[in-house]
Amino acid sequence: MSARNSPARPSIREQIAAKRAEARNSPLAKSRVGIGASSGSSLGGVGSPLASRRTVAPSSSRGAGRAGYAGDGSAGVVEEKTVNGQVQKAVKSGKLDISSLSLRRIPAEVYTKLLGIPLEELSSPPPPPSPRKTDIFTSPRQFGSEFPPAPGPGSGLDKEEERAAIFGKSLDKRENLWTEPEELTLLRAGGNELEEVEREVGMFGGLKSVDLSRNRLRSVPNCFSDLLRLTTLDLSNNAIASLPPSILLLPLLQVLDLSHNSLTKLSFSDTLGPSEDGLAYGVGFFSTAVQRAEELRAPRPILPLLRSLNLGYNRLDASGLAELAKVKLKAMRVLNLEYNALQGTLDVDSVGLGEKDMPQLATLVFNGNNGLKEIKGDLAKGVRVETVGCSIREGSVGPPPVTTAAIEPVTPAPASEEVTINESTGGSAYLIPSPSVTYVYRTLPAATFDSEPLAVDFDLYLPSDPAGPNGHPLVVWFHGGGLLQGNKENLPPHFRRLPSRPLGPSDEHVAVISPNYRLAPQVPILEILSDVTSLLTYIRTKLNDRLTKEGKGEHKVDTGRICLSGGSAGGYLALMAGLEVPREVKDEDVGGYRAEDISGIKCLAPFYSITDLTDEFWATETNPVPWMKRVVAHAEAKPHLDTKAPPVCTAVSGGPRSILYPYMLQHALFPSLLFRNQRSVGSGLDGFRPTPEALSIPYRLDLVSKSRSVKKHVPIYFVYGTIDDKVQPMEKTLKALENVEGDLQVARMEGKDHAYDEDPKEECEEFREWLGKNLF
Known part of the structure; x- marks a missing residue:
């Protein structure tokens, strides 16, 4: 490791402090009391202490912009996203978003206004604006034209402009006084045309999150080693063709995405430590020079807190990964190596x-490495x-690996392409198809400044054979996770194989959809259920048009033959969306949700389902949960319990959020986590707050049993394992189902646990037979 010397640059902190003191003591600042809180200075008028800092925006940033909604909350007002506007917001928020503005460099305003650096002292100042051209032939010269016209009638100036021309610019009450910028903690500059980043970025020592994705960067500047708070x-x-040395010693970095670059080899031998200035920012301004000198010489570990590393879509082979063995990334939780150049046998220990x-x-993700044949060694x-x-x-790797679909592959595999997993004994083969296509069925606006608009999507698995005249029957499967975690990639293998199985009397083939949906506690339960409604609406009104436009018209789906299914919390969603409740029952009695449109839903197939939100099982603390064999610390769960955080609609299996369900069981927080952000439904005397009871399956079935308007429910295949200790007991739910008229088949799986059908060997033949009878 080598410590980096401070670059030759002005002492910025001293300049900022002096300017601030000058501004506070100036007559302009003192006049604020008399003018009012809304008054201020333009910082560029006569006598302004900051007049020397006024800069002209470079032409590349002045023209860059895009439409967006006004930040003041004005309804229906649209404003253009510009560099100046975003910088002004960053002054107050400490968060700068200059993404997708077609910028070729980070604008000088970022440094002059947020760091207070004079324009001429920047390491790479923008070129001066070109002088305005005049045409001597089209601008006839008149006697006396070399003198400025005297203001007055006919001069084209209003009274204020005339006054300013004679006496100088007066104080504009609409302009704000200079204020101290908030410490910058977030920088988003993705989706531009940046080829390099200026060294001044390293002066933003408070940065915690930086997004430079979708640019043209070939390297990362040395100044990044000063970002000691970056996570x-x-x-x-x-x-980028090699690991940037300036990021290897960042002490707090937890998430690093280097996917879709040009990496062929990982090298950790060339590391770069912080400069003395960067170290002073990171450890405090009151540290002495001697202390900082000792810190510069002290050895630093490589990425000690890194827990998520995405190296997908590069050109790494086994030899290119070899140096990982030297650094020992002990905190690593999620490592993505999909679509690289791994071949043959990979020894994970080496x-x-x-x-x-x-x-x-x-x-650990290896998806898309076509030449990878075997994995040996001992994984965690x-x-x-x-x-x-x-x-x-x-x-080939200790315990049998769980194989799932790739996460949002760039080129989805067609349904005919399947992965064959052979038993080590040479027995039968198990096919694990990938999704045919992935579509977004709902896009929600960004919930916070830090977040992007949320695209909620689903995977569609299509048969290889074309559909009949009415289209493919459709199975919709919702993933589990207590509505707190999980993702669409959790679709069990036997569901993935369904499109290849002929079913029913006519040997038809079904299509299968596995959707994401938003997760609690950031999103309340009624909003999650609204995602289910939006999905079914998209299927009924838009899916076939989308398939036709993309040349897949022979695979239209039959919206009159739909089976709703799901595992655990997904089974709950299937039951909620497919069980009709009496129309005469008040909205309050059904918690503000009723399956208003069940047209085309022919049957339901909940697997090991959550059903009763009021069962004692959820109110009983289980610490630790048996399958975790450890206590989940509050510090682990705290980031995912923040109800003000941006909503998410997917959580990587085995990732950081995967501890949320066992943490909830430890402290008996279910179903309270589903209602934390839930607002009242209705207003005034008609308003009410939804209750767990009103949104529980047994209670809703009791309403049906007492009603004359609902005759019977659609056929239901209800399956659960006898040793399942992950959800509530099923006796109360089964009794409620039996009290309602309708076809019910209960599959009580002896010796089976929760999610038993995620085993690739599980075929669920009884379910396929039931599906063939009730969906066709």
Whole structure:
């Protein structure tokens, strides 16, 4: 490791302090009391202490902009997203968003206004604006034209402009006084045309999150080694060919995305430590020079807190990963190596992926490495290995790896392309198809400044054979996770194989949809249920048009033949969306949700479902939960319990959010986490707050049993395992189902646990037979 010397640059902190003191003591600042809180200075008028700092925006940033909604909350008002506007917001918020503005460089205003650096002292000042051209032939010269016209009638100036021309610019009450900028903690500059980043970025020592994705960067400047508070760095979709030395010693970095670059080899030998200025910012201004000198010489570990590393879509082979074994990333939880150049047999111990080097690893992604045939070595216990698109033999890595679909592949595999997983004994083959397409069915606006608009999507698995005249029957499967975690990639293997199985009397093939939906506690339960409604509306009104436009018209779906299914919390969603409640029952009695449109829903198939939100099971603390074998600390769960955080609609299996469900069981927080952000429904005397009872399946079934308007429910296949201790007991729900008229088939799986059908060997033949009778 080498410590970096401070670059030759002005002492910015002293300049800022002096300017602030000058501004506070100036007549302009003192006049604020008499003028009022809304009054201020333009900072550029006569006598302004900051007049020398006024800069002209470079032409590249002045013209860059895009439409957006006004930040003042004005309804229906649209404003253009500009550099100046975003910088002004950053002065107050400490968060700067200059993404997607077609910028070729980070504008000088960012440094002059947020750091107080004079324009001429920047390391790379923008070129001066070109002088305005005049045409001597089209501008006839008159006698006396070399003198400025005297203001007065006919001069084209209003009274204020005339006064300013004669006496100088007066104080504009609409302009604000200079204020001290908030410390910058977030920088988003993705989606531009940046080829380099100026060294002044390193002076933003308070940055915690930086997004430079989707640019043209080939390297990262040395100044990044001064960002000692950085926790998240996105450098994806650039042209970076080697690990940037300036980020390797960042002590707090937790999430690093280097996907979609040009990496062929990982090297950790060339590291770069912070400069003395950066160290002073990171450890406090009151540290002495001697202390800082000792810190500069002290050895620093490489990425000690890194827990998520995305290296997907590069050109890494086994030799390119070898140096991982030298650094031992002990905190690593999620490592993505999809779509690289891994081939043959990969020894995880030799490349630093084994249990000794990454003891906390929970998810390891190898999807899309077509030449990868075998994985050997000892991985951390319970690690989830994703190998779709590889030629991996089951049993090649200690315990059998769990294989799931790739997360949002760039080029989705057609339904005919399937991964074959052979039993080590040479028995039958198990096919794990990838999604045919992925579509967004709902886009919600950004909830906070830090977040992007949220696109909620689903995977669609299509048969290889074309549909009949009415289209493919459709199975919609909702993932589990207590409505707190999980994702669409959790679709069990036997559901993925359904499109390839002929079903029913006519040997038809079904299509399968596996959707994401928003997760609690950031999103309340009624909003989650609204995602289900939006999905069904999209299927009925838009899906077939989308398939036709994309040349898949032969795979239209039959919206009159739909089966709703799901596992655990997904089974709950299927029951809620497919069970009709009496129309005469008040909205309050059904918690503000009723399956108003059940047209086309022919049957329901909940697997090991959550059903009763009021059961004592949820009110009983289980600490620790049996399958975790440890107590989930509050510090682990705290980031995911923040109800003011931006909503999410997917959580990587085995990732940081995967501890939320066991944490909830530890402290008996279910279903309270589903109602934390839930607002009252209705207003005035008609308003009410939804209750867990009104949104529980047994209670809603009791309403149906007492009503004459609902005759019977659609056919239901209800399956659960006898040793399942992850959800409430099923006796109360089964009794309520039996009291309602309708076809019910209960599959009581002896010796089976929760999510038993995630085993690739599980075929669920009884379910397929039931589906063939009730959906066709």
